[in-house]
Amino acid sequence: MQDISLLVVSKTFPASAVRAAHAAGERRFGENYVQEGLDKITELAELRAELEWHLIGPLQSNKTKPVAQHFDWVHSVDRLKIAQRLSEQRPPELPPLNICLQVNISGEASKSGVSAADLPALAQAVAGLPRLRLRGLMAVPEPAADFETQRQPHRALAALLAQLRRQLGQQHKGQDLSLDTLSMGMSADLEAAIAEGASMVRVGSAIFGARTYPQV
Numbered sequence: 001m002q003d004i005s006l007l008v009v010s011k012t013f014p015a016s017a018v019r020a021a022h023a024a025g026e027r028r029f030g031e032n033y034v035q036e037g038l039d040k041i042t043e044l045a046e047l048r049a050e051l052e053w054h055l056i057g058p059l060q061s062n063k064t065k066p067v068a069q070h071f072d073w074v075h076s077v078d079r080l081k082i083a084q085r086l087s088e089q090r091p092p093e094l095p096p097l098n099i100c101l102q103v104n105i106s107g108e109a110s111k112s113g114v115s116a117a118d119l120p121a122l123a124q125a126v127a128g129l130p131r132l133r134l135r136g137l138m139a140v141p142e143p144a145a146d147f148e149t150q151r152q153p154h155r156a157l158a159a160l161l162a163q164l165r166r167q168l169g170q171q172h173k174g175q176d177l178s179l180d181t182l183s184m185g186m187s188a189d190l191e192a193a194i195a196e197g198a199s200m201v202r203v204g205s206a207i208f209g210a211r212t213y214p215q216v
């Protein structure tokens with residue numbers, strides 16, 4: 001089986017929950033809301049070197065600067081403008097910011113994510129930005145109850161990553177463009193995602209319990 005990393009989704013849970021998960025051996029944490037994530041990064045500053053912070057929620061262009069300064073990964077890039085700002089704003093003393101492109105894999109009109117049709121051009125442009133490292137693709141498929149239906153969007157995302165590897169491998173020969181990340185699978189569908197090749201599953205409620213209090 002493939003190597004699978006666990007991204008612990010700590011949105012709406014306090015810094016103390018992250019601290020407890022870190023004490024139990026976890027190091028990758030995902031946040032949806034920029035300000036909430038920044039607050040936890042600040043509160044857990046003494047653990048900064050041991051933690052990887054991933055932004056997995058939508059990112060508006062007026063919030064890119066603190067994200068470029070404080071996060072390690074952004075999974076939700078779906079527009080070139082956001083990627084360009086993150087690249088410009090990534091501080092020179094930090095390593096390149098790791099990027100996944102979010103794909104609207106279920107084709108829902110209201111959801112964020114680039115369409116499969118627009119993905120190749122976006123990926124090519126992002127791969128050329130100096131302060132970013134394009135790592136792969138991310139999706140949040142439409143919920144489905146049964147395993148076989150859950151597998152389909154994950155299979156489609158895996159196929160898009162394979163296609164992208166071929167496309168960019170041709171154009172960036174000799175560069176370190178590993179495209180090693182397939183960020184898919186949440187509490188409700190992580191087995192289906194793993195069956196289709198997920199390399200990073202993003203799990204919140206199955207670890208911390210249901211999110212009960214209002215999201216910020």
Ligand SMILES: *Cc1c(COP(=O)(O)O)cnc(C)c1O
Pocket residue numbers: 009011032056057140186187188202203204205206
């Ligand atoms: C909340 C969230 C998750 C985790 O969801 P759970 O159902 O709690 O596991 C994963 N990815 C994204 C983008 C999310 O917003």
